[in-house]
Amino acid sequence: MxxxxxxxxxxVLSPWAEADPVPLKGLAPRLDKLDGKKIGLLQNSKRAxxxxxxxxxxxxxxxxxxxxxxxxxxxSFSVSSLEPERRQEFEDWLKGVDAVIAAxxx
Amino acid sequence: MYDAIFIENFGKPTSTYIxxxxxxxxxxxxxxxxxxxxxxxxxxxVSESTVMEDIDLAIxxxxxxxxxxxxxxxxxxxxxxxxREQENPPRLIFKGNLAEINEFFYxxxxxxxxxxxxxxxxxxxxxxxxxxxxxxxxxxKLEPRQGKATVEKIAINAVMAGCLPTHLPLLIAGVxxxxxxxxxxxxxxxxxxxxxxxxxxxxVRNDVKVNSSYGASSPGNIANAAIGRAMGLITKNIRGIxxxxxxxxxxxxxxxxxxxxAENEENSPWEPFHVDCGFKKEDSTITVSFPxxxxxxxxxxxxxxxxxxxxxxxxxPARMGLFSLILTPNNAQSLAKRGWxxxxxxxxxxxxxxxxxxxxxxxxxxxxxxxxRGNFMGQGTSPQILRPTPDRPDPVQIFVFGGFGSWVxxxxxxxxxxxxxxxxxxxxxxxxxxxxxxxxTYVRY
Numbered sequence: 351m352x353x354x355x356x357x358x359x360x361x362v363l364s365p366w367a368e369a370d371p372v373p374l375k376g377l378a379p380r381l382d383k384l385d386g387k388k389i390g391l392l393q394n395s396k397r398a399x400x401x402x403x404x405x406x407x408x409x410x411x412x413x414x415x416x417x418x419x420x421x422x423x424x425x426s427f428s429v430s431s432l433e434p435e436r437r438q439e440f441e442d443w444l445k446g447v448d449a450v451i452a453a454x455x456x
Numbered sequence: 457m458y459d460a461i462f463i464e465n466f467g468k469p470t471s472t473y474i475x476x477x478x479x480x481x482x483x484x485x486x487x488x489x490x491x492x493x494x495x496x497x498x499x500x501x502v503s504e505s506t507v508m509e510d511i512d513l514a515i516x517x518x519x520x521x522x523x524x525x526x527x528x529x530x531x532x533x534x535x536x537x538x539x540r541e542q543e544n545p546p547r548l549i550f551k552g553n554l555a556e557i558n559e560f561f562y563x564x565x566x567x568x569x570x571x572x573x574x575x576x577x578x579x580x581x582x583x584x585x586x587x588x589x590x591x592x593x594x595x596x597k598l599e600p601r602q603g604k605a606t607v608e609k610i611a612i613n614a615v616m617a618g619c620l621p622t623h624l625p626l627l628i629a630g631v632x633x634x635x636x637x638x639x640x641x642x643x644x645x646x647x648x649x650x651x652x653x654x655x656x657x658x659x660v661r662n663d664v665k666v667n668s669s670y671g672a673s674s675p676g677n678i679a680n681a682a683i684g685r686a687m688g689l690i691t692k693n694i695r696g697i698x699x700x701x702x703x704x705x706x707x708x709x710x711x712x713x714x715x716x717x718a719e720n721e722e723n724s725p726w727e728p729f730h731v732d733c734g735f736k737k738e739d740s741t742i743t744v745s746f747p748x749x750x751x752x753x754x755x756x757x758x759x760x761x762x763x764x765x766x767x768x769x770x771x772x773p774a775r776m777g778l779f780s781l782i783l784t785p786n787n788a789q790s791l792a793k794r795g796w797x798x799x800x801x802x803x804x805x806x807x808x809x810x811x812x813x814x815x816x817x818x819x820x821x822x823x824x825x826x827x828x829r830g831n832f833m834g835q836g837t838s839p840q841i842l843r844p845t846p847d848r849p850d851p852v853q854i855f856v857f858g859g860f861g862s863w864v865x866x867x868x869x870x871x872x873x874x875x876x877x878x879x880x881x882x883x884x885x886x887x888x889x890x891x892x893x894x895x896x897t898y899v900r901y
Contacts, residue, residue, distance in 0.1 A: 351554070351555040351558045351559065351571055352555060353553050353554055353555030353556070357553035357554055357555070358553065358554075359551060359552060359553055360551065360552070360553070360554070360557060360574040360576050361548055361550070361551040361576060361577070362548070362549060362550055362551070362557055362574045362575050362576055363547055363548060363549065363575045363576070363577065363580055363608075363612050364545045364546065364547060364548075364549035364612070365561075365566050365575060365609065365612045365613050365616060365689065365693040365694075366544075366545055366564075366566065366693050367598075367601075367603035367604050367605060367606070367609045367693060367694040367696075368544045368603070368604050368609075369544070369597075369601050369602050369603050369604060369696075370602065370604075371539065372488065372489065372490035372602070373490050374490050374491070374492065374536075374537045374538075374539055375464070375465060375490050375491055375537075376491075376493075376530070376534055376535040376536050376537055377464050377469065377491070377493070377494065377495065377530055377534045377535070378463075378464045378465075378466075378467050378468055378469045378470070379469065379530065380469050380526060380527055380528060380529055380530060381469060381526055381527050382527065383527060384523060384526060384527065390468075392459060392463075394459070396503070396504065397504050397505065397506050398501050398503075398504070398505045398506070398511055401508055401511045401512070402473055402501065402511055402515055405511065405512050405515040405516065405519075406515060406519065406522065409515070409516065409519045413519075413523075424459070433847075441466070444463060444466050444468055447468060448468065448469075449468055449469045449470065449471070449526050450460075450463050450468055450469075450470045450471070451470075451471050451472075451473075451522055451526075452459055452460055452463070452470060452471070452472040452473070453472075453473050454457075454459070454472065454473070454474065
């Protein structure tokens with residue numbers, strides 16, 4: 351932006367809003383292996399997600415034949431937008447798996 | 457990433473595929489929810505891709521990374537992440553001339569690319585005369601970073617945008633609207649580049665001169681331009697939605713600069729939108745919706761048959777959500793004169809906007825394949841394009857604005873609109889009097 355020779359000077363306020371610090375959380379402990387474990391495949395509503403998980407499932411079965419696989423279809427962009435009954439279904443599903451592979455199609 | 461965070465917090469290790477260009481977005485999303493270190497698997501699948509061969513190859517290429525993210529032991533930082541320095545800059549942030557301030561703000565990603573008015577203490581103090589709330593009053597915390605939209609922060613962004621103090625009540629109501637439904641608000645970050653449209657109803661339209669007539673959504677009126685612009689700056693600087701960090705809009709959308717109009721209530725044959733929503737005519741409101749596209753066309757005819765045929769004939773599948781019809785006052789009058797109410801127009805559109813039987817096969821596509829994610833029940837199972845659902849009971853909205861012309865407007869896509877009442881300060885009449893004569897006078901040639 352062009353400025354003139356005798357421009358006025360201004361002291362200005364910051365437009366960037368404050369935010370309270372969010373409590374930090376670490377990740378869940380990892381599995382020692384995938385073979386023999388229950389792996390959940392989570393897809394949201396994006397178009398590529400189902401195919402991503404189809405390929406993932408095939409590769410999991412090829413490499414880890416004793417792995418049990420189950421799917422959950424989010425049908426929205428995230429868990430937070432699931433209606434309460436569906437959210438309960440999701441949590442019940444999570445209880446039954448050891449780990450999740452998520453495809454968000456983005 | 458919110459799903460991944462939820463699942464990790466649930467105690468289950470997660471591996472999330474992300475398109476490689478979403479790395480910043482993923483990191484920001486996770487960090488905003490308290491998980492600054494998260495395991496993702498970048499891949500090369502373009503957003504919204506349907507090319508199976510590309511997807512297959514991309515996943516095969518990274519599958520070993522998926523295994524590794526689920527089995528490699530956590531680092532110390534992943535177990536107990538350290539807090540990085542909070543980005544809460546000092547209140548008084550910079551001193552310089554106009555150009556220096558604009559460069560400083562631009563480099564920090566605090567502008568929309570256009571010059572901003574320096575938000576000095578005096579300017580912000582004057583802006584805050586537009587409300588009775590104290591400067592530190594917390595209007596809302598806004599997703600995704602839970603940024604505190606205090607009156608002062610709203611006012612700072614309003615000054616930058618070129619608002620008058622009389623616009624502040626509309627901005628405060630607009631902030632309430634954005635916070636009302638996080639899913640709606642997050643359309644601002646989507647790959648689809650959804651741009652917020654703000655409709656103003658009630659007496660405030662004329663008090664602050666929000667244009668409802670010719671060129672209502674064109675540049676040239678301070679209110680229409682600055683109110684939308686301020687909401688855009690609030691989206692960046694309070695919400696924390698920045699281009700290609702959180703805002704992953706692929707094509708972008710000029711409507712993100714400003715897309716504001718007032719309803720032309722005086723010349724509409726029907727009740728105003730806010731009255732339909734349960735407000736009194738003397739209330740003032742602001743309504744936000746997030747259309748993806750805005751289209752205009754000359755109708756096949758300007759009687760009711762011609763207008764309705766134009767609308768129904770222009771609705772095609774996969775426009776992802778709400779359909780908002782913009783009628784000029786005379787088009788609305790043409791319909792009303794021939795017995796149409798707003799509701800009967802809506803009902804007709806819902807019933808008759810259908811996918812032709814041979815639509816997909818004519819296009820060489822699998823008839824059951826293409827889907828409209830904004831209309832879940834319509835995934836190839838029924839020809840009705842706009843179907844009421846529990847979370848979208850009213851898939852067609854009608855707004856009356858514009859000049860006296862025949863053009864018909866469509867805004868397509870997005871979740872249902874959110875409407876909020878505008879609360880005015882006690883000295884509103886005096887404020888309006890002070891600022892109401894700031895109007896353009898065009899030189900004739």
